[in-house]
Amino acid sequence: GDSVTQMEGPVTLSEEAFLTINCTYTATGYPSLFWYVQYPGEGLQLLLKATKADDKGSNKGFEATYRKETTSFHLEKGSVQVSDSAVYFCALSDPGAGSYQLTFGKGTKLSVIP
Amino acid sequence: GAVVSQHPSWVICKSGTSVKIECRSLDFQATTMFWYRQFPKQSLMLMATSNEGSKATYEQGVEKDKFLINHASLTLSTLTVTSAHPEDSSFYICSATSRLDSPLHFGNGTRLTVT
Numbered sequence: 001g002d003s004v005t006q007m008e009g010p011v012t013l014s015e016e017a018f019l020t021i022n023c024t025y026t027a028t029g030y031p032s033l034f035w036y037v038q039y040p041g042e043g044l045q046l047l048l049k050a051t052k053a054d055d056k057g058s059n060k061g062f063e064a065t066y067r068k069e070t071t072s073f074h075l076e077k078g079s080v081q082v083s084d085s086a087v088y089f090c091a092l093s094d095p096g097a098g099s100y101q102l103t104f105g106k107g108t109k110l111s112v113i114p
Numbered sequence: 115g116a117v118v119s120q121h122p123s124w125v126i127c128k129s130g131t132s133v134k135i136e137c138r139s140l141d142f143q144a145t146t147m148f149w150y151r152q153f154p155k156q157s158l159m160l161m162a163t164s165n166e167g168s169k170a171t172y173e174q175g176v177e178k179d180k181f182l183i184n185h186a187s188l189t190l191s192t193l194t195v196t197s198a199h200p201e202d203s204s205f206y207i208c209s210a211t212s213r214l215d216s217p218l219h220f221g222n223g224t225r226l227t228v229t
Contacts, residue, residue: 004157036220043118044207044220089158101148102218104158 002027006090006105013080013112021075021108023064023090031092033057033066033073034102038087047075047088080112117141118210120221127198127228135193135224137208143188144210148218149181152205161206164191198228 006023013019025031035047035057048057053068064075073090090105117140127133137147146165150158162178164170164185172178180202182194191210195202207223 041222043120043222044209046217101160101163102158103160104150106155106157107152 002031002092002094002103004090004092004103004105006088006108008106008108009087010109010111013110015082015112015114016079017112019075019077019080019084019110021088021090021110023073023075023105025071025073025090025092025103027071027092027094029094031094033064034091034093035062035064035073035075036089036091036104038089038107040086044089080110082112082114085110085112118144118208118219118221120208120224122224123222124225125227127226129199129228130197132194132196133198133226135195135206135208135226137191137193137210137221139189139210139219142210142212142219144191145188145212147185147191147208147210149183149191149193150207150209152207158207161193195226198226200228202226203228 004025032051034049036044037047038044048059050057050066056065062077064073087107087109089107091102093102119138121136149161151161152158160173161176162170162172162183164183166185166188170183185191205223208221209218211218
């Protein structure tokens, strides 16, 4: 079945540091890939997405490129801020699985310290 | 933007009792709602998919008689954990969408602790 593997946290960075959160996936079809973010006390929010190979999703300074050859969708940001502290979930949606169902990774908690 | 309200945000109950969690779409009609569960250090796992006016479709391994899902209107879905046990303690999140090709909107989640 489909699965998503993302790096274990927690990740602690200083402000303005470079961020990478690795995410790899397995899927039977041609999935869409997502990064969701959950800020403290809030629900999950879509951060960015990519629907086909070589697409790059970007939002709020975060980027991730859909790499079919390596089945990866790593999240990056060049300079993190304290306000980026949150839990980040990588997810996929496989149309072949039917309906709009998401398979999530375990989540990576990011803490950014001043 | 679209908002999904989930209530309560946390609940503590005694073993053997039932707990109801509500998921409301505040400014759109949610034809489809999803319920997820997350155990500590585990992935969010889809429990069931519910379409308004229809019976929920449960994922393999999820007991439909234990986790009762009702989606009686286009703005409300409820998850009732019946005869809760400590192993049901978890974080439950709902999501909703107006169409299957539209973005998902998530509730804030409910932390259930069964003592």
